[in-house]
Amino acid sequence: MGELLYPDVPGGLGAFLFFTIVLGVLGGIATGRAFASSWTSLVTLPFALLGMAAAVRFLHYALAGEDLSSVQYFVVSLVFVALGGFYGFRSKRTEQMCRQYPWLFAKAGPVAWSHRA
Template sequence: MEKEFGLLWEVSASEFVFVTMILAGGAAYMTGRAAARGWMPNWQLVIYMVLLAAATRFIHFALFSGSLLSLYYYVVDLVVILVIAFIGMRVTRSGQMATQYRFAYDRSGVLGWKKR
């Protein structure tokens, strides 16, 4: 099972889940929330996630003997944390739109809002 999905992780699935999804994903979600609360543009969140993906690659390298300069696995980590970051940003932004502009918008699910 460990080597079945070698396209997603290089050493083990548990390492990928722990480092990329739990540690870096948690940081990405909180960064997305902070970006939404500061009304930052999407491109600024992408820059933060590029840096976080580099730190994630370093943790894979330093703690679990992964490769440091693997472009493929860097992109895999980047895509995973970008998705988590934008989910965090969208959840927070939908709450902001429904709360701060309640005269114009209602919350429509967890990730969206709609005009009244």
């Protein structure tokens, strides 16, 4: 499983956990929340998340000595950053909809709202 998510180099697991999971996911959440806060369409978010994933891969390259041109590990970084980004967007949008239109919507979970009966 390790070879699929991170390269088999010394410190590969630590770099994956810190750069991709901690910095990438938290950065994705912050980016998604920022896009939702400005009422920006969800269509524009993936472009920002692509840049965020590229930044995460650059951190792997610059600070952990990993290969920068690895498509496999870029896709892994992109998946984790995108999961965080879409979660952040949806959680903030749920918060906005329930606060902005309390007579229409009620919170139905951390990332969902429902119509009031």
